[in-house]
Amino acid sequence: MWSTLWRQSLDLISAARCRACGDACEISSSAPLCVQCLKQLALPEGGLQGDQPLLWCALAPYSGVLRALLLRQRPTPDPALIGALAARLHSCCASAVQGALLVPVPSWKRAGNPLPLLLAQALVAASSGQARLGCQLLRRSRPTLGQHHLGRQLRVSNLHNAFLAQPCRESQDRALWLVDDILTTGSTACAAAEALQSAGHAVQGMLALARTPAASPL
Structure with missing residues (x-):
């Protein structure tokens, strides 16, 4: 009996747990996600790319299991x-x-969305230091409304002159990518890019975990 309890206790301690569903399961070699969750996420090979309203790259559409996650x-x-x-x-x-x-x-609230910074830090780590973090270069200049229930034109007005960027120095004269968790209409990305470009930075586009499908309501 004791040997059985001991083995069960060891299983609880050592069993790999999927970071998405939390169940003890077989983990894929490429990510701390179980095979079933990776299948449900349905991340397209090579991700998604586009050039409107600016150049962007995302993992997958913002829908289904990925959206809930x-x-x-x-x-x-x-x-x-x-x-x-x-x-x-x-x-x-x-x-x-x-x-x-x-x-x-950046968010204008002190306790804002933590995902853009976490994603940028993780991308730097994934690049083995080839990319660098530039979170000090951009900040909010004023409060803005939440974007969730605003249409395209209201989003643009809401974010007009909402960002301030530090002037580009010689040490920062390199390609720059904005990082956010979700790219929807691109109003936030464009407002941030405009502020950075006005300060002399070479903005290439946006990297995001998900892109809202074009046909989805905004």
């Missing part, structure tokens, strides 16, 4: 899970971000 991550993020998703995203854009500055889109 990211919504759970905002209040209580799991750095290991974000790191796994960042590694997958980095594999989709490694050549673009090599030697680049990665700038997370």
